[in-house]
Amino acid sequence: MTPGVRRWDRDPRETIHPVTLRRFTIKDVAERAQVSLKTVSRVINNEAGVQASTRDRVQVAIAELDYQPDPSARSLRSAQSYAIGLMYDNPNPYYVIAVQNGVLSVCRENGYGLQIHPCDSSSPNLARELIAIAQHARLAGVVLAPPMSERNELVKELVDHGISLVRIVSAAADPQDGSACVFVDDRDAAYEITEHLIQLGHSRIGFLWGGKSHGSSWERHKGYEDALRDYGIAYDDALVIEGDYSFDDGFRGARRLLALADRPTAVFGSNDEIAAGVLAAARSSGMNVPYDLSIAGFEDSPFSKQSWPALTTARQATEEIARHAAQRLLQELRENAPKPTSSNEGFSPELVVRGSTAPPRPKA
Known part of the structure; x- marks a missing residue:
């Protein structure tokens, strides 16, 4: 016998049966x-x-x-379905994971299943695809994420086919278009970021777009534009670069801005991935961030905290936003429950100032 190992005193002929874990009903x-x-x-x-x-x-x-509770078994036993769907198309994995976690937490709390469907929002057959998914899986309803949630003709077609849904949209105020949604005031937060850079002393501020199919990109650009106007700073097309919500587009856009004869002293990326790409471009050019170039992002994703220096950004409670969207959907689905009379709920991302922004270096 191995030293230090105690042998149990039992009859060697005795049969030991494994413990069976029974699932309670x-x-x-x-x-x-x-x-x-x-x-x-x-x-x-x-x-x-x-x-x-x-x-x-x-x-x-x-x-x-x-x-x-077993959602599929519950659905089969009754006419009511106990599964909802989450439909999204977004290149930002951190956003997608946060939305999934938020919706899933509500499903678990309420005994619902969740079916997650990444989609191609540019597909000409998108409406038919979503309708087929919802009907085939017997989904009780759908949480629709951007950018699909902001396509009014798509939303109308889904509703016309009897699909209950709640949208997550970017808007400065409650859209009040008759459909349930949770809205995010990206415009006000983008204004705050731009204002922060202006108050540090920057007047040459670059702006890198996210994907133009996303309402959030338009709202963030509008906030940037409004802040420049309110502070009497002329809008310069050369400082505004189109792209997508990606690190690579942030890097490429920053290289274009930094090649200008009169380059910006600060850059506002429409999300933290873009801003991280700007940071990489600045470093590759031998620039000191924030003293040679201030950089700000948006969303407060892990990119903003893992970068060095950490990124100034707007903290967006994506998981909580998704939770509220799922809660609103289940509220509308409950049998015999009165329809919600309250207006749609809104969220405002908050400015988070970190080490990537500082006053511009005085000119020699």
Whole structure:
């Protein structure tokens, strides 16, 4: 016997059976809470008419047994579906992951399944594809992310086919177009970033677009433009470069800006990936950031914290925004629940000042 290892005292002829882990069912929950199966079902589905004390007892039993409803089985047993979809098309993986986590957390809390579908928003058959996905998977509803959420004709076609949806959109105010959405005021946050650079003393401020199919790109450009106007700084087309929400486009755009005879002293990238590309371009040119060039991004993604220096940015609560979109969708789906009367909910990203911005170096 190996030294230091104690042998259990047992008959060597004894058979040891592996422990079987049993998954608890709704019947187990009902027996533990001493209620009917229907009552447990009503609590799980957040239906009205269950006494508070009974609801508490059922929820305690669910927690003690770690009971997890099976969304597909629930859907098959009833006419109601217990799965929702998340449709997106975005080149930024950090944004996509945050949206997925936000929607998924709400689904888990409410016993719903989640089907995630990356899509090509430029596809001419997009509406038919989304309708087919929703119908084939028997989705109860859909959370629609940008840029598809901002295509009014697509949204109308989905609604006309009976698909319940909540949109995440970029807008300075509640669109009030009759559809449920969560809106993000990118314009105001972009204004704050540009204003921050201006107040540091910058007047030559470059702007790098994200993809023009995204409403957020237009809103962020509008905020940049408004701040320049309000501070009496002339808009210069040479300082504005089109591109996409990517590191590579940030790098390429920055190289073009830095090649100008009268180059900018600061650059505002429409997201943190773009800003990180600007930082790489500045470093490759031997520039000192922030003293030779100030750089700002948007969204407060891991790029903004992992860069050196860390990026000034706008903190966007993407996961929380997605949570609210999913909560709003489930609120609209609940049977016999009154339709929400409140206006759509809005979020405003907050300016976060870090080491990538500073006053411009005085001219010799």
